Amino acid sequence: MQIRQPIPRPTARARPIRNARKKLLATLLEQLYETMNTQTVINTIQLIIAPVVMVTACAVILNGLLTRFATINERLRSMTHERLELLRTPDSDGFAIERIAEIDEQIPRVLQRHKLGHDAVFGVYSAMVIFLGDMFVIALALFINEGWLATLALLVFLGGICAVIYGVSLTLREIFISLSSVTYEVKRVTSLKPFSLKTKKPE
Template sequence: MDIAMVTRTIQLILAPVLIISACAITVGGLLGHYAAISGRLRELTRERLEQLREDSAHPYTPGYTREHLGEIDAQLPDLLRRLRLVHDALLCAYSGVAVLVMDMFVIALAVVTGSRGAATLALGSFLLGTTGLFLCALLAIAEVRTSHVAVGDAARRVAAIGTFEVTGEREEVHP
């Protein structure tokens, strides 16, 4: 193997590195997002437990406490669903990276042996790794959409607090 062939082999092996680098940036963002959602879930469950503890001490629950518990109960399933989407996106990204790293070895094997089968396997593993990253992107898109809808729903629920029915029409209660 001459120096030109070694240089070409190294260039071929490093091709997946660009995709892996882009994926690392994406994974960093997703991990931060995962941590934020997890933190919010912990915070809401703590708030809910505190509210329930206060309710057991005071059996006549004020309206605010009931509203607050209702808001928490509405948010928890959405946050769990969003956490699962980010979790699945991370698994796809990590799987894609693992396949692309394996692909680097398969590319080297294909070049060294000159095997068409190894070359086909290299292409297939490259496409499989890229598919993992594509699925990661789709799941991240679904989570962003779910987050947008959840924030809108929460804002509408909070905006509805303090309204009551008067002759069939909703009126706002102004303090």
């Protein structure tokens, strides 16, 4: 037969601590209940929706950026593959020599565009992460009601805006470089003469 040991009762010193914890918890719950009315909940949701709108805008921007990035990636791969195929041709083939010269001139520009596209996509994705984190900061600032949290929420939101501007600016630069690449190729091809492709020798 097992003998049950008596449950130790809280000492006189532990009782005031437990009572203080209960009072503190009751006070926090009461304050939360007072602040959590219908209007406060509505205002909280409205403030949290602002970063959600920016996340949606970033998703729309990313759709175009990823399409351009995939196109640049495919063009870079096709140019390198074409250069390998042209290297198999005889040295006396003027067309192959001319085309290799054009590819060697364009590949650095396409690589630069590829790097800019990569950084732009990374910047917009970073902005989405920042806006998602800002949603939690806004909710925390409304419940805790601290001034520094409200300032932090604003700074985080502005940080997301800066990330979007960074990504879009890189895209504008990439578009400018793409224009120069197309202009070079068109001018180079239109300047060629039919006989020059037959007699051109490697330098």
